[in-house]
Amino acid sequence: MEKKYSFSKSFKIVCIALMAIGVISIAIGFISSPEKAWADLLLNNYYFLSLAIGASFFMALQYITQSGWSAAFKRISESFIPYIPVAAIIMFVLLFGTKSLYHWTHHEIIATDPILAHKEPYLNLPFFIIRMIFYFAVWIVLTQLLLKYSKKEDLEGGMTYFKKSEFVSKVYIFSLALTFSLASFDWIMSLEPHWYSTIFSLKNFIAAFFHGAAIITLIIIILHSYGYFPFITNAHWADLSKYIFILSIVWGYFWFAEYLLIWYANIPEETIYFVKRLAFPWKILFYGNIAINWLVPFVVLLSNYFARRKSILAFVIVFLIIGQWIDLYLQIMPGAVGKFKIGITDIGTFLGFTGLFIYLIASSLSKRDLTPKNHPYLEESLHHSMH
Amino acid sequence: MTNKMIIGVYDDEGMLMSSIRQIQEKGFTINDVYSPYPIHEVFEALKIKTRLPLAAFLYSTFGMLATFAFLYWTSVVNYPLVFGGKPQNTLSFVVILFVMIINIGCLFTIITFFVREKKYPGVKPEILHPGVTDDKYLIVIQKDEKLSKNDLESINTLLKNNGAIEITEK
Numbered sequence: 001m002e003k004k005y006s007f008s009k010s011f012k013i014v015c016i017a018l019m020a021i022g023v024i025s026i027a028i029g030f031i032s033s034p035e036k037a038w039a040d041l042l043l044n045n046y047y048f049l050s051l052a053i054g055a056s057f058f059m060a061l062q063y064i065t066q067s068g069w070s071a072a073f074k075r076i077s078e079s080f081i082p083y084i085p086v087a088a089i090i091m092f093v094l095l096f097g098t099k100s101l102y103h104w105t106h107h108e109i110i111a112t113d114p115i116l117a118h119k120e121p122y123l124n125l126p127f128f129i130i131r132m133i134f135y136f137a138v139w140i141v142l143t144q145l146l147l148k149y150s151k152k153e154d155l156e157g158g159m160t161y162f163k164k165s166e167f168v169s170k171v172y173i174f175s176l177a178l179t180f181s182l183a184s185f186d187w188i189m190s191l192e193p194h195w196y197s198t199i200f201s202l203k204n205f206i207a208a209f210f211h212g213a214a215i216i217t218l219i220i221i222i223l224h225s226y227g228y229f230p231f232i233t234n235a236h237w238a239d240l241s242k243y244i245f246i247l248s249i250v251w252g253y254f255w256f257a258e259y260l261l262i263w264y265a266n267i268p269e270e271t272i273y274f275v276k277r278l279a280f281p282w283k284i285l286f287y288g289n290i291a292i293n294w295l296v297p298f299v300v301l302l303s304n305y306f307a308r309r310k311s312i313l314a315f316v317i318v319f320l321i322i323g324q325w326i327d328l329y330l331q332i333m334p335g336a337v338g339k340f341k342i343g344i345t346d347i348g349t350f351l352g353f354t355g356l357f358i359y360l361i362a363s364s365l366s367k368r369d370l371t372p373k374n375h376p377y378l379e380e381s382l383h384h385s386m387h
Numbered sequence: 388m389t390n391k392m393i394i395g396v397y398d399d400e401g402m403l404m405s406s407i408r409q410i411q412e413k414g415f416t417i418n419d420v421y422s423p424y425p426i427h428e429v430f431e432a433l434k435i436k437t438r439l440p441l442a443a444f445l446y447s448t449f450g451m452l453a454t455f456a457f458l459y460w461t462s463v464v465n466y467p468l469v470f471g472g473k474p475q476n477t478l479s480f481v482v483i484l485f486v487m488i489i490n491i492g493c494l495f496t497i498i499t500f501f502v503r504e505k506k507y508p509g510v511k512p513e514i515l516h517p518g519v520t521d522d523k524y525l526i527v528i529q530k531d532e533k534l535s536k537n538d539l540e541s542i543n544t545l546l547k548n549n550g551a552i553e554i555t556e557k
Binding site for chain 2: 256259260263264266302304385
């Protein structure tokens with residue numbers, strides 16, 4: 001049980017090589033088409049930020065529901081937290097690209113556009129920056145508090161830190177509801193500032209939770225196949241796959257709720273968003289998005305037999321990794337760039353961010369024992385069975 | 388020899404589970420367990436196989452196809468009516484399909500369950516112990532010829548030692 005994950009040198013080199021690929025492709029992107037490069041930067045940063053938010057939400061949820069089974073996996077969701085400050089830095093770098101990404105930052109466009117003029121009290125650059133600082137401040141402070149309590153719990157034990165973590169989790173979940181919704185409005189929806197949809201934020205939040213939970217599961221599967229977490233039984237796999245299964249349904253539900261209402265109401269300023277995405281090249285991604293994020297996990301994980309096989313779970317999660325990218329690509333690119341072109345720079349940037357993300361996760365996992373000490377529910381988690 | 392089974396009555400889930408495990412370790416087969424709510428551990432311990440989920444899946448698939456056929460026939464084939472400029476074979480089917488899949492799937496699964504369990508209206512219920520309709524847990528072991536007197540005695544002591552509040556035969 002005292003096994004500690006060690007971040008091997010060769011793996012470090014792989015991560016750094018991926019980051020180097022990322023830096024090179026971002027550089028190439030900025031030389032060839034800066035507009036696309038900014039959008040790529042936004043897409044990938046939001047992608048991994050959403051995973052981090054999803055994972056920290058997962059952790060907070062385990063605290064407030066006082067779940068026993070997941071206590072041993074707490075480190076995995078904790079290891080996503082170091083990405084949030086990094087995302088903040090990249091998001092502030094992205095502020096230099098706002099002129100290229102967001103139409104509403106151009107004064108001459110606002111002057112001729114009554115809709116944007118109407119939205120100006122909210123959609124203006126100073127307020128945008130203030131909000132961004134607010135979101136990141138809330139996320140970083142609360143998640144770091146959770147980390148701090150978890151470290152103290154390891155040293156001292158007892159119920160005090162668990163109770164404190166539970167309280168912080170409650171605050172975190174409520175503040176996420178506000179901050180992450182507004183953040184997705186600000187960063188993604190305002191790419192097409194004429195269009196709006198209130199369920200947009202919910203859908204993005206569920207996507208974050210969905211894919212965050214999926215990546216947590218993937219990391220557990222990988223670590224398990226290297227011999228860590230020897231206590232894992234079918235019951236743990238069943239619970240993890242239940243999360244993915246149920247969240248795929250919720251994701252599909254929100255996606256369809258948004259689409260059906262807009263399709264049914266048939267108001268031109270709303271339908272234009274989907275008309276663009278149902279034109280030829282985007283169409284493939286549009287249908288692929290539903291197939292990958294909803295149909296694949298739903299159909300495959302429907303049977304209990306499949307849901308408890310870790311190889312099949314891993315297979316589904318690989319699909320979901322692509323799925324979240326496609327989902328965000330569809331949300332960002334038509335508004336920010338307008339032309340359909342998935343090039344090497346897209347993939348390279350994604351690989352670069354993946355390298356950075358894996359590096360942060362692995363280094364954070366290697367710092368402490370993989371299973372938490374003194375967590376009040378640890379024993380229940382180690383002997384978890386079906387009941 | 389009128390009594391066919393030994394029934395151990397428990398009022399705690401933990402005691403029930405440890406009792407089930409110990410009885411099985413001794414090599415006796417437990418035929419049935421009654422509990423006020425489903426316990427997954429019991430399913431695993433007794434190695435109960437059920438095809439009800441498969442049946443539910445098939446009924447739901449049937450429900451989807453049947454509902455789609457009905458919607459398609461009514462609004463495209465038999466009485467095609469354009470309203471709101473929408474295509475006749477439309478997306479709004481999905482909402483009805485969604486509800487009808489659940490409806491048909493549930494109804495048929497419940498009916499199958501009752502048929503398989505031989506529970507029709509008017510059937511006199513066979514109640515092994517009055518506590519079974521309340522909050523008690525029951526372990527049922529069939530008496531067959533293979534079980535010697537010694538075995539029966541050891542089953543009795545096993546049940547007793549694991550905290551059975553009552554042991555009856557029926």
